[in-house]
Amino acid sequence: MVFADRVWGVLALLGGLAIIFAARSFPVIPGQAYGSALVPTLIGVGFLLCGTILIVGDLRRSPRPPVFHLDPEAGSPSRLLDVLSVPAAVLAFILLLHPLGFVPVATLVVGGLIWRFRRGRPLSALITAVTFALFTDWLFRHLLLVPLPLGLLSSWLG
């Protein structure tokens, strides 16, 4: 999953411009020449410089690499689903942690991923996921005293 250097170059240019523009609105401390805006502005200038080098370097290459290159193996629909399932699992964790509680959401996320990666055996995935979820809950909530939300299981695990 490779983006060409010119794509990164454009992102760096846009990022650099945005940083410099935002830094111009930072307040100046009376009597001081160097304040909140100085370092972000220098970083912005650095991004502009690097962005330009990346774009020029990439445009000079022959043959010019494609804007986006996907490994043939990684480009198969099933492999793409594997990759997408990882951020989807994290998003599910973020959205469902408080409503469902840690153990159910961890079971769901880990079980779902094992099932997806193994292409089957849902019961074994579920048993493994429950074991992981309970172990992690014990480690973090009981041993390290992290207040992991109990959610649906508040009456059982509380």
Add this chain to the structure above:
Amino acid sequence: MDTILTALSYALAPSTLVVVFFASLFGLFVGAMPGLTATLATALLVPVTFFMEPVPALAAIVSATAMAIFAGDLPGALLRIPGTPASAAYVDDAYRLTLKGQAELALGAGLVFSVIGGLVGALVLVIAAPLLAEIALSFSSFEYFWLSLLGLSCAVFVATGKPVKGAVSLLLGLFISTIGIDVAAGYPRFTFGITELMGGVSFIPAMIGMFALSEVLRWAVGHRRAGVLVQQRIGNIFRGQLGLLRRYPLGLIRGSLLGTAIGILPGAGADVAAWVSYAVSKRFSREPEKFGTGHVEGIVEAGAANNGALGGAWVPALVFGIPGDSVTAIVIGVLYMKGMDPGPTVMLERPELLYAVFSTFFLANLLMLPFGWLAIKCFRRVLHVPREVLMPAILLLCMVGAFAINNTVFGVGIMLVLGVLAFFMEESGFPVAPAILGIVLGPLVEENFITSMIKAEGHVLAFFERPIAAGLGILTILVWAMTVRRALRPEPQIAVSAG
């Protein structure tokens, strides 16, 4: 003397020993798993260490990284897949020895010389850190500014791939470090009204995302090489090691010291140490033609170097607060969390804590002998752990770790965004370590830069008026010049490999 005794009582306390025991097993497991790095081991450990006392917390990191770097040799020798990047330099020699039926010699050399290299690194740390701290006490903002800039510049210089990509990664880290309330003016920068960003981007979720989540994504995208063991039974790994010690004493000393010295250099870590030592070993060998064909000499020297680098990297981290590699970048974050702000004053204020940490270096390296032997014996079982199960478990630990720091899912969101970004960056040939160094060193660079600019009233030459500052400044400019020279060299016509 009292300090040393107190330090030993901390280091040998039952709670510390239990932590070292489990962290060592964890480090061995992660290192032995191809593709999982010592940095990932540290990233996953940090949320757990967050809830520990300073000494066990740091001891956990020391023992896990030392074990992981050694354990990286196992899949390297038996499968030709280096477990960690630090083992990549001599993987061909180790694997070819295995093909010749000499896996014991390769693995034993990896273990014994890792231990010796690690002990030398620890010794240098004990001697050099207090001496350098004395010098560092006289440092002003000018010296600290140049030193932190030198660390960042080295990170770009030694990074793989094009230097401009290392620079972009570094700028990204520096930018992330500016998010939140500016310490000098108390003004919220780049927070977009989000309350959680007022205190800045939490370092731990950022680090977990960039080092661990990106690793899970990379595995999912298809870098799944299954290994086949060519030698099923491993015999006595200690046989023949004394002979190697007698045959290559110079290589061992050179590897240990060079590795430690490279570790001390800001930005360069165990992997760079191993590559350089392997090249040096070949250069001075009487049989350079045998390197790469299953010759043990390179393993002796580079194996000692990569573990020596671990101790070395802690020197600038503890004395100046400048990380020697990505692991110590994480360590600096942990030190701040534990109220042990790195710098020369910590040597004066809390010497017993530091000496306790130093002691754990010796402890971890000595424990490596029995633990390493055990790991070699059990390696076949480790290989059988299915990745399809392991990766979701790692992801769960990442999410809980990112949540646990502030008990909010916002941290998990930060981990997700930066993890996905780091994944695409690495796929496109951008190194990630400079970004982490930028996040850690950014506040230090900015604070010292602004203070120095105010003191100098804008005169740039004032940055070179003090002798040490001038020396560091010139060194930094030299690193930049070499980086630009490297960038201008014609690009070799090979595909850029990700990561």
